[in-house]
Amino acid sequence: MKRRTFLRNLGFQAAALTFGAGLAIGAEKKKPNFVFFITDDISPHDLGFYGNQHVKTPNLDRAAKQSLVFDNAYLTISSCSPSRCSIITGRYPHNTGAPELHTPLPKQQHTFMQEFHNAGYYTALAGKNHMGRKESLGFDLVVDSRPSGSEKWMDVLKGRPKDKPFFMWFASHDAHRAWQINDKAPKYEREDVNIPPMMYDGPAARGNLAGYYHEVSRTDHYAGKVLEELKRQGELENTYFIYTADNGRPFIRCKNYMYDSGIKTPLLIKGPGVKQGRTDSLVSSVDYAATFLELAGLKKPETVQGVSFARTLSNHQHQSRDVAFAERNWHVYKLHERMVRTGDWLYIWNAYPGEYNVCGESASYGFDDVKEFWKAAEEGKLTVNQMKVTKKEQPEEQLFNVREDPHQFCDRSKDPACKEIMNKMRSLLDRWKKQTGDSVPKNPTPDRGTLHHNGKMGKRGDFPGAANNATEINHPGPIKL
Template sequence: MNHQFLTSLRAFIFSAALVHADKASSPLNFVFFIADDISYEDLGCYGHPTIKTPHIDRLASNGMRFNNAYLTSSSCSPSRCSIITGRYPHNTGAAELHTTLPENPSLFPLLLKDAGYYTALSGKHHMGKSANIAFSKISRGKGAGLEEDWVSILQNRPKNIPFFCWYASSDAHRDWAIRPGTPTYQPEDVIVPPYMVNGPETRRDLAGYYHEISRFDHYIGLVVEELERQNVLENTVIIVMADNGRPFPRCKTRLYDSGIKTPFIIHYPKGTKTGVSSSLISSIDVSATVLDLAKVPKSERIQGVSLTPIMKNPKATVRDLVFAEHNWHVYRSHERLVRMGDWLYIRNNVPDQQNLCVEAYIGGAGKELKAAHQAGTLTKAQMNIFQNPCPEEELYHVGKDPEQLTNLADNPENETILKTMRKQLKIWTEQTGDTLPKNLKPSRGSKEARNKKTKSEMPGASSGAQQINHPGPIRVQP
């Protein structure tokens, strides 16, 4: 039997099982909400004192909130490509901003579709045409945040088969689009992080960001209301997360928690113990979890692990380590992260330059930061994006230093943990085929970028990482 025949046979068997299941064992539905540029701490259920997110908060209070959920990239398209394939960015072939998935990728919604699910994507795509095969319906979305057709998709779905909806908001991506109907905020309402300038322009900038978070929450509320109206809420698993952190200096694209850590909520009261989990999880675990809950076999291409043990017991662990990447996103970069226990380690393989992101100089926050730098009034924390060169290694105790402001890599007392983190990163690099290209893609606007003869290489390309399925260390390796 050839592979194509076996795949078709498996799809037929699972499709038949799903379609003919009775109500007592009816398959689960899934609604996956992914925000655009929202940091983990910027929701009410994560303790933010100002931002109003009552609908997400309600899902969290009746489900499980994960306090240590890490993305594999803090950059839009690489993060989304990683989530939908369950693979690290350098293993997808789409490790950099605006790169698209190659042909015939492994896509977990496609496995659901082949198993008889109706699959729909609405809103921000950003993964390339190769991802289209995973969805029965694709919509660009409607409205300022691309959320206005979410309810109608549910209303018009086929009623005799289970469904999976990938709802991708463009909130809270710049530029801000203030619309009536959801909360607005005043500059005095905002909380300014210590690495930004506490000035009027920054405060106005953050107020616009807050509004878009509340709009994302508003449409989630409408979807939940529709699920209740259709009497399918109790049989629907809802996941809420973001693709990367807030679009502000030292957040988006960076590997600090403000950029790489995502809010992550699972609502499925029948199958999830209500509570809060501090267990480490990765965004590549979404794929394995959904397939596990749907009782659809996981592809060998998926590097993530299922979170169902944690859903049953918030204190359970499925991994000791999470890893993340910072590759090209307008600016040349090659950084890698390891989080283990309370320790976070970052390795910068191109420290001979500023570590910038698109938002470094734009918007009110970026402009005030740049002006303060020129005036020589920045604090040490605010100087971060202007460092040149940058430290090759950074080590933080996230429990004592949640903003990662004090680098402990040079402290001799931390030599043992530093060696452990280096070793785990080395093992992951080798097992997953990560590479430091000889010719990294240059920063946009640079002399290298203007030279049309300049050739660049994708991380993992020289090792054939697209064909490597090893997940790297899940547990700490000796």
């Protein structure tokens, strides 16, 4: 080869290498964005893409066709603020130091949002906070609005720094009582609703479900607006859009309970590399932090107890965990329950079996549908399964096959054929409690009022896990069997 030809080829190769390096640097700088849309008090089966034909969610239904929809996503607790604190830390509620309703996250707790912030992401919380001060959470911006909490989202998206990747924690107040109807979603009539089988079919229940449906549809309205704005900005294809909830629907035997109607959450994820479809893979909200960090190419802190299910986004058969755990702590009333889900089985252990097992949405006469329910109980109008909520004596243990019994009405804990699975569930729960430092408070927070009437908040008692310094424990408990 002539010297001139050699030098020319060498120059072409050098140019190609320089161009490739430039692309690599550019690709490295192009971090994915995140929009985490967390709704308030919505169960999966109140959405169109989970099969509800009564609630209108056209934007989410369209998005679902380009997303992965999770059919076995579980929360760590079915209670507003402790659920959010668990998500943002990637820790179980008793490990966060904020395990009860309306307790702020201690400032020494580490959040995954701080990791994003430190990595150069622009971080914003718009809507419902319910976790603590923005300085300790890792947000550059915190704003709120009413009635839905979503009204300022477009302004936040448009006003963000354009030279940074972003993580938007968009938290709606929808669909939380009391209902506030406006022109952003359809107005439903009482005859439009479908009564879940754990609820009494009365005019008050139907009226409240109609208001709830409106707010569920309003989350769909703002989901459409967010996706539209991301597309307008040219960021849609590089953004992970996540739609989920903090707990189940705010009705009897749903919100704050360990049954699927309370502890199961909708989860839709759309974004780079996500393969469209549905998955039965078991995931937990304690895993969100680890998953988001991996998708962003960031290291998971040792404080995060969850595991990443990022692989499941492209391989729907991938199982990041075999077992999920959840807890139920003080929520207006003194409560302490623990849940284990694995395979087709769901197990619940109750530390206070001799007492009412209720929350405000199941007992407070401040809600007209609740008063209607208890009056129907007095008049003998409830079904056998509906009546179980009203009993003071509650079982210490319950076991359900969720595939055969989707509403968890048939307790199999005393079934001789289930002896082996009962022993397995007890063993898993014992390991989880020991490894994560869980404990039953010796001096629990007392009820805020009587069974049917709320009173003033008294002095808080001991938190679960406090006796074992659970806030200092990072062990994840059992994950794989």
